[in-house]
Amino acid sequence: MGALRRVHWGPHLVLMLGVLVFVFPVYMALIGSTHDVGTIARGDMPLRPGPHAVENYRQAWASGRGERVNAAPVSRMMTNTLIMALVIATGKITISIISAFAVAFFRFPLRMFFFWMIFVTLMLPVEVRIIPTYAVVSDLGMINTYAGLIIPLIASATATLIFRQFFLTVPDELVEAAKIDGAGPMRFFWSILLPISRTTIAALFVILFIYGWNQYLWPLLITTSRSMETIVIGITKMIGTGDAQTDWQIIMATALLAMLPPVLVIVTMQRWFVKGLVETEK
């Protein structure tokens, strides 16, 4: 422990610098949500919070009620988005982990071909194929349905890639031990592989949840009813591009409200990152 104690100040400095640089914009959003729009637009926003926090947050939360009759309330959008994000994250992890398991722990014809097939999906951006993808979804009758919203998003190449990477590092002894015990592959999967994949699953859950949470382009295209709006659509709706005035303080307040569930997920999942729970301690 002696070696570690000596450099205590180093990490703190680096970390604080990191927090400063990387969290600064988030901090500015927090500050921005407590001022009135004039102050922000004039560029007079100071580094300290302002007096308008309560009214801004109240307006952000209640937006949708009142005389602006036709907007979805924030609470509704958050619920929607929560369901979507949860299903997307768990769905992606489930599908990817079994695919990666297949690719890493078996030998079969076309193995790497299938892997590349999955992998190549990352390299053609969605904007380019959005019109034909819409056509496919439409032909399947899935426009404006949860299925149409979620299923096209559910095949994740990144999750498959990272699981595969991780599975390749699993010591051979574990597999051999399982075979010797007469355990089949699925038994090995449940009892041995899943537990040691914990940190990876946790990290991926955070990433995929937030990915699902921040979905904008696809839900926008696929849904035509306000009840399906995601929170990010709600926020982007407020960012005007031209003739409209932009309520920056409300946008930032809403954005911070929208960040709460992901942050909650981050904080909860952090426990799973802690070393002590990892069971491959020898």
Next chain:
Amino acid sequence: MRHRGTAVLLAVLLAFVTLAAGPGLVPSRAQGRAQIEFWHGLTRPLGDLLEKIAADFNASQGTYQVNATFKGTYPQTMVAAIAAFRSGNAPHIVQMFEVGTATMMSAKGAVKPVYQLFKEAGVPFDASIYLPGVRSYYSSADGKLVGMPFNSSTPVLWWNKDAFRKAGLDPNKAPATWEEVRAAAQRIRAANAAPCGLTTAWPTWTQFETFSSMHDVPFATKANGFEGLDTELMINSPLHVRHLQFLMDMQKEGTFKYGGRDSAGDALFPSGECAIITASSALRARVLREAKFEFGMGYFPVYGDVVKGTPKNSVIGGAAFWVMTSPRRTAQEYKGVAEFFRYISTPEVMAKWHIDTGYVPITHTAVTLAQASGYYTQNPGTDIPIKQLTRSRPTKNSSGLRLGNMPEIRVVIQEEMERAFQGQQTAKQALDSTVRRGNEVLRRFQRENTGQ
């Protein structure tokens, strides 16, 4: 752990199956009404106001229901409409920005012209209720209304009265010519009444499109593209070069600041940074909310030596509504669209929209109604946009533009301007380059739309 894992997996799979097989989230539509899908690209709060108009229409009758949905910015709404059209479920109405007009008009077969809609539906409609400049923008060359005008704005001059006062200028007199604008900006900078003198938003819309219109010079051949797809740009004329050089000179002497593309320059006026700006009339709501100074709205400036007498009218910006076809459309649905269009063009709806949003009232009757309500007397300067739009009969140069791929041409203009402002080329080089590149864009549009 084993049992927990299985349980989780089962739960997920169950959720999957339920969702995939379950009913779609089609919202409860009113029973028996013909459904009309209306996609728009207006963000809040304007989008909310638009959706309220649709809701009011729904409440006023029991036969049709208009469902207004926000589909993203105008380009995204366009892509959504295209994707939907290609899949056979285009929305009934789609809102498209003015620079997409040529694209919509060329999509014969995908778009149903408005005059045809009204005729077939048997709904009486008189296009002459619209202000001439508005009507001409969205009509074909033979004067038939193709798109349904709705939210239009026009550029005006905004000035910071407090800064003028501080610089020893008459705060109540708007500079009317470019020479006066420059002189004012110089005084402001000399007295340091504001960090910057003049700036502009929407540089192409203001300094080129509106500029050409008001000076009665062509932006492009073939009546600005109305008369044919084989049009070519003409914005490298001596007058245009003179104007770009003018701005470049002002920038060099520190009286003009390039504010950025599209609406980026808007931010510089209400913040007090720049004392004079040429921007949309619709900036008003923002200025009211954010500016901490007295301000005025004036006519868009012209060159005193070029324009004798009254300048021509300015051009509009904003968006219009377009009717899309679909194999599944029924005649009744089209009738519903026609009825909705008739509703939104009534003076009460138009006047209220104008007052609520700062968009221009585009029908004569709406203008009269707004006048009668005392709005203009209570808010001096708010009638400038209207006056500017109606001060002359539109000529071939001031009826608007009908150029394909206009958004792309705008980017070209902005790119060349930026190079010029950075000192990388002269005004003439910039505009010659613009015309060359812009013509390539126009030829491409021509090829794509005539199957050549």
Next chain:
Amino acid sequence: MQRRVVFDNRVLPYLLLAPQLAVTLVFFFWPAGQAVYQSVMRQDPFGLSARFVWFENFAEVLRDPFYLSSVRLTVVFSAAVIFFAMSSGLGLALMADRQIRGGALYKTLLMWPYAVAPAVAAALWFFIFHPAIGIVGRGLNNAGVRWDFVLNGSQAMLLVILASAWKQVSYNFIFFLAGLQSIPRSVLEASAVDGAAGGHQFWRIIFPLLSPTTFFLLVVNVIYAFFETFGVIHSLTGGGPGKATETLIFKVYSDGVLNLHLGSSAAQSVVLLLVVILLTAVQFRYAEQRVHY
């Protein structure tokens, strides 16, 4: 690239792969095929008049001088973004991994930026760095630096590089941290006992053990830099001033969605797709020798 010890089943792997393959085939390959087909067509946006033009679109694209300068820009941009994003992510993860007070707080705070919606993040950067109304933008100008990314191409490039890297650091941080956390304590302690300190321990022990994660992140970061940075550029500079920040992906989007040149955009995507596949294949090949499993 292949484990030494595997299971013998023949049918099971196909079953396991089936869900992902099914979704990928239906919702990616089928539409992607159509999108690629668009690259050999010339048509109006609504598809009302379409013509088969062989490789004209490709020829046009590759001949375009703007395209070539965009290639150069993209290389510079991507290299910078990947470098900043990965080194910062790794550095921060290393610091946060140690047993220090407030470690959990640091970790949480550093993960937050990832949760900010992309549109909002871009807007925030705009607000902070705008020369006239941004807190840092004004600060720079007041300090004598002529900061104006609206007219200065290199500054615009710097801004989009920083904004793009910023967004990715949290992502890299999360995975580097997870990777570090899964290195058994016993290994670290053993090496410490052996006298390995600080840098030595890092390069000889930690980095190699981290290499699967590093490899994965490198691949992901390349894809991020080439494809997902579009949003940042769109919100901050729109490709300007004067095309100074027009990367290849921005061109793809702007030609396809903004200008509705579906054929050209599809052709550009195909080229980009091939380039990235090549890059990734090279990375995989390289990894075979270097990455320790």
